[in-house]
Amino acid sequence: MSYLIGENMVGGYGGADILHACTIAVEKGEIAVIVGPNGAGKSTAMKAVFGMLNLRSGAVRLDGRDIGALSPQERVRAGMGFVPQTGNVFRSLTVEENLEMGAFIRDDDEVRETMDQVFALFPVLAEKRRQPAGELSGGQRQQVAVGRALMTRPKVLMLDEPTAGVSPIVMDELFDKIVEVARTGIAILMVEQNARQALAIADRGYVLVQGRNRFTDTGEALLANPEVRRSFLGG
Amino acid sequence: MENILNALVILANFIIVPGLAYGAQLALGALGVTMIYAVLRFSNFAHGDLMAFGAMLVILTTWAMQGWGVSFGPLPTALLALPFGIIGAIGLVLLSDRMVYRFYREKKSSPVTFVIASVGLMFIYNALTRFFIGTEDIRFEDGERFIIRAAEFRAMTGLAEPLALRTSQVITVVVAVAVVAAVFWFLQKTRTGKAMRAYSDNEDLALLSGIDPKRVVMITWMIAAALATIAGTLYGLDKSFRPFNFFLLLLPIFASAIVGGIGQPFGAIAGGFVVAFSEVSITYAYRRFLSHLLPEEWMPSGLVQLLSTDYKFAVSFVILVLVLLVRPNGIFKGREI
Amino acid sequence: MTTQETRDPQKRDPRIPLLYAAMALALLAVGFxxxxxxxxxxxxxxxxxxxxxxxxxxxxxxxxxxxxxxxxxxxxxxxxxxxxxxxPIPEAWRAGGPGLGLAALAIAATVAACLYLRRRLTGGARNLAVAATIIVGYFFVRYFADPATDAIESINPAAQGNIGxxxxxxxxxxxxxxxxxxxxxxxxxxxxxxxxxxxxxxxxxxxxxxxxxxxxxxxxxxxxxxxxxxxxxxxxxxxxxxxxxxxxxxxxxxxxxxxxxxxxxxxxxxxxxxxxxxxxxxxxxxxxxxxxxxxxxxxxxxxxxxxxxxxxxxxxxxxxxxxxxxxxxxxxxxxxxxxxxxxxxxxxxxxxxxxxxxxxxxxxxxxxxxxxxxxxxxxxxxxxxxxxxxxxxxxxxxxxxxxxxxxxxxxxxxxxxxxxxxxxxxxxxxxxxxxxxxxxxxxxxxx
Missing domain, CATH: 1.10.3470 (ABC transporter involved in vitamin B12 uptake, BtuC)
Incomplete structure (x- = not known):
């Protein structure tokens, strides 16, 4: 039984179905990556797991509990953190305020400590804590976005194309950080365009095509699979 | 030397002091408009009439207090009555939101639908104000009228030109500074204030972070109503209370909010003073000012007034148009338009 | 995209005659x-x-x-x-006509100058030049118009005082x-x-x-x-x-x-x-x-x-x-x-x-x-x-x-x-x- 699983998900945004019996799962401390061609339903699959679209059939379970009826906000409370692809920081708020807003639903006294942990993970954010997030570079903004999501102390962190539009160097750096986050025992589910690099750090990879699971294996195995290489990794 | 002093006193008496007071009133009004815009994303056409409504409640309470013999010493009784007016205005806007705006918010209607709804409420607020207090000019300032009288100033300094400082002007500036400081402290330092800014900045992410939109909207309305009542009362104390004048204030208030960058609280304050000082200095007749500085034979024949005071609204309008043409996001980069 | 609207002008809303008739009745009722x-x-x-x-x-x-x-x-x-x-009030035109004419010319000249500058200059210089032109033009307009309008307004102010x-x-x-x-x-x-x-x-x-x-x-x-x-x-x-x-x-x-x-x-x-x-x-x-x-x-x-x-x-x-x-x-x-x-x-x-x-x-x-x-x-x-x-x-x-x-x-x-x-x-x-x-x-x- 996986820690988080979206099982046989069928659904779309009202019109035709985009997902067809798609299954995505991730364990604690693991990194699961969803890759696939454009329009394969990668982001849709992740949004379905997060409750941002209604499923016609299938189930989403977190730690064995059916969370299919919960709204995204309720899923955040249940322990899921989500980093959208765009608009994922409060641009006019400072870095520190962004993190505070990430912890908005928490009412314990340890917010400060979580923030220090985030600053330890992303030292550059500690330096720029008083700067508005909108003034940071693209890579730093993504760090703010991940940090904001970590502020709820989630058990699962979901990232929708975290490296879209950043340079290769920044991408490597971000992936390193994501590995670090996973080591703390958080389950990570990530949609990625940069399939090769993402699969390199993935414990588990899902190749989706037209809303269906095409290949599912460890990241390493997928990278070694000649068919996957030929069709999806450009040789 | 004395000539220069006299000229400066004229400037202070006719431009700086009135400009500061008027600017503070506009700033408070514009701050409310800009906060509504930031959170609810529409231009509230009923804001002028909300100011009138709040000020009316303050006046009615003031009269009641005067009837009971309550007074605030040298300060106007209206300051004591202010909390009651604020509570009433908050009640009115919350009721309006519950009965009108909430429906369109849930439907995610376009901003212009909200604007038209605010026109409907404008009629209603207007009717309520006129129903309770009529349309006449009302002066409700009591207590000590002046802090420095013209004659006293002359005696004190020996200058030919007087500087009169009215209590209402000083109160306006003091209250405005206190209120603005409180609003900024709230926005910058409190959890709720930060949540409000977060909601205004990125609604989806705010929802994702567990910020309750209903609460944000409610608090925005409460602050806007309080600011409107305070602005309306200060304007009424400083000049006089006449319901229609508050409708006319809508234009300079919008201009202030847009000049500063709509949705930007700090911009609204700056915009208020920009508009006020432009209006006052462009419509002031500089003849007497120049008479102290220029030799007799150089004196121009006219009043040396750039624009007649009847056109003061044209000043806000021209500022508005210039900003829209040159820098549509305002000085402080407001929301995208 | 082709427009899918099929508007049929012949087919009128049946409410129209009804509501118009009701409105007419209301007006007739006022009459009666x-x-x-x-x-x-x-x-x-x-x-x-x-x-x-x-x-x-x-x-x-x-x-x-x-x-x-x-x-x-x-x-x-x-x-x-x-x-x-x-x-028309000919006295008013005699008194203020030339001044108003010159003021109109000044307006036209200012507008023309602004348009010219807008075309010739770019960036900050353009805005400054246009602003300066408008200010200068404004004073010229006032210079011609003020005495003219005063003269017009002083002609028979009780009944006229305007250009007619x-x-x-x-x-x-x-x-x-x-x-x-x-x-x-x-x-x-x-x-x-x-x-x-x-x-x-x-x-x-x-x-x-x-x-x-x-x-x-x-x-x-x-x-x-x-x-x-x-x-x-x-x-x-x-x-x-x-x-x-x-x-x-x-x-x-x-x-x-x-x-x-x-x-x-x-x-x-x-x-x-x-x-x-x-x-x-x-x-x-x-x-x-x-x-x-x-x-x-x-x-x-x-x-x-x-x-x-x-x-x-x-x-x-x-x-x-x-x-x-x-x-x-x-x-x-x-x-x-x-x-x-x-x-x-x-x-x-x-x-x-x-x-x-x-x-x-x-x-x-x-x-x-x-x-x-x-x-x-x-x-x-x-x-x-x-x-x-x-x-x-x-x-x-x-x-x-x-x-x-x-x-x-x-x-x-x-x-x-x-x-x-x-x-x-x-x-x-x-x-x-x-x-x-x-x-x-x-x-x-x-x-």
Missing amino acids: FQSWTVALAILNLCLISAIMSLGANLQWGYAGLFNAGIMGFAALGGVAAVLVAMP GLGLPILLSWIVGGLFAAGAAYLIGKVALGLRSDYLAIATLGIAEIILAVIKNEAWLTRGVKNVTGLPRPVPAEIELQRMSWFLDLASQIGMSPAMLSTIMVRGAYALLFVAVLIVLMILCERALNSPWGRMMRAIRDNRDSAAAMGKDVTRRHLQVFVLGSAIVGIAGAMLVSLDGQFTPGSYNPLRFTFLIWVMVIVGGSGNNFGAVLGGFLIWFVWIQAEPAGLWLMQVLTSNIAFGPGVRAHLMDAAPHLRLFLMGAILLVVMRFSPQGLIPERRARRA
Whole structure:
């Protein structure tokens, strides 16, 4: 039984179905990556797991509990953190305020400590804590976005194309950080365009095509699979 | 030397002091408009009439207090009555939101639908104000009228030109500074204030972070109503209370909010003073000012007034148009338009 | 994308004749129970309101533009009535004509210089140069105009003190009023269209206030707040009728007092003229709505982004419809002043002249010309009848409940303001529960 699983998900945004019996799962401390061609339903699959679209059939379970009826906000409370692809920081708020807003639903006294942990993970954010997030570079903004999501102390962190539009160097750096986050025992589910690099750090990879699971294996195995290489990794 | 002093006193008496007071009133009004815009994303056409409504409640309470013999010493009784007016205005806007705006918010209607709804409420607020207090000019300032009288100033300094400082002007500036400081402290330092800014900045992410939109909207309305009542009362104390004048204030208030960058609280304050000082200095007749500085034979024949005071609204309008043409996001980069 | 709308002009909404008949009955009831002169007075203003509403509907219903300055365009129509129809005042022109001419030249030179600079320079230098030119130009204009206007205003100030008019038939001013309003709309539209919808509303709100300020203060033009009275009329005056022998015969034949009959005939003549204008404008508007132009307009309104992506020049189309709608309002403004026989700038009030028109459009049915016209009739009727109704209501209320005499007097004084409340309530209720209005837009049926 996986820690988080979206099982046989069928659904779309009202019109035709985009997902067809798609299954995505991730364990604690693991990194699961969803890759696939454009329009394969990668982001849709992740949004379905997060409750941002209604499923016609299938189930989403977190730690064995059916969370299919919960709204995204309720899923955040249940322990899921989500980093959208765009608009994922409060641009006019400072870095520190962004993190505070990430912890908005928490009412314990340890917010400060979580923030220090985030600053330890992303030292550059500690330096720029008083700067508005909108003034940071693209890579730093993504760090703010991940940090904001970590502020709820989630058990699962979901990232929708975290490296879209950043340079290769920044991408490597971000992936390193994501590995670090996973080591703390958080389950990570990530949609990625940069399939090769993402699969390199993935414990588990899902190749989706037209809303269906095409290949599912460890990241390493997928990278070694000649068919996957030929069709999806450009040789 | 004395000539220069006299000229400066004229400037202070006719431009700086009135400009500061008027600017503070506009700033408070514009701050409310800009906060509504930031959170609810529409231009509230009923804001002028909300100011009138709040000020009316303050006046009615003031009269009641005067009837009971309550007074605030040298300060106007209206300051004591202010909390009651604020509570009433908050009640009115919350009721309006519950009965009108909430429906369109849930439907995610376009901003212009909200604007038209605010026109409907404008009629209603207007009717309520006129129903309770009529349309006449009302002066409700009591207590000590002046802090420095013209004659006293002359005696004190020996200058030919007087500087009169009215209590209402000083109160306006003091209250405005206190209120603005409180609003900024709230926005910058409190959890709720930060949540409000977060909601205004990125609604989806705010929802994702567990910020309750209903609460944000409610608090925005409460602050806007309080600011409107305070602005309306200060304007009424400083000049006089006449319901229609508050409708006319809508234009300079919008201009202030847009000049500063709509949705930007700090911009609204700056915009208020920009508009006020432009209006006052462009419509002031500089003849007497120049008479102290220029030799007799150089004196121009006219009043040396750039624009007649009847056109003061044209000043806000021209500022508005210039900003829209040159820098549509305002000085402080407001929301995208 | 092909337009899927299949609009069938033959197939009329069955509600239209019904609602129009009900409206006619209401007016007839006023005739029978109050008086025919009152009924005709209401009818005339209903017609003018309907035309203003038609203009506002062109902007809002066709294009989704919020014009909060209807008052200003209506007032410009009034200015046209004065400038076209009043007799010229040659002394004023002798005294101030050259100065005004030079001022006009100075304006033209300033505008030309600005246009030239805009073309030749770029960036910050351009803005600075244009600003400097405008300031210098402003002083030149004032230098020529101030003495001229003072001279004009000092000529027979009790009765004239302005430049007078052209002494042409006042009917001509209805067209000129439309042109004035169109010109003003072009200028403001150039600036404010293409920005957010709220900004157009704020900008038009401002332009209306400024137009009114100019009209009130530039006494040399239309006497300002001193008002212009005794405008020539497009129909004979009551007094003239009462002197005609055929008229007196007619009055005695039907057994009506000549005073009453003359009022009815004069108001009836106005009504006929207004109906003619309304019908012409209505035909033009309906044709426009059903033309490719109208379809494109609604396509832009419904999905601005996709229309823009298809290469439609959205701002240009909006400018066209904004100018046309304002022109119609200007025509109605000139008609109103012709009906009153006087121009009183102090009577223009945004609630009555801008926002009441909005209530008419929304209640009648935005996007439907028949709806807008019905809204004009209905809301004006309610607006007029609400005042006595409010008084009556207060009387009933206060006579049954024991109030002190002071409270009672206050309530009676305050009663007229209740109609503002009523208008707000009508607007909000219709928006909420019947957002399409009484006669909805004939919507596209999917083919």
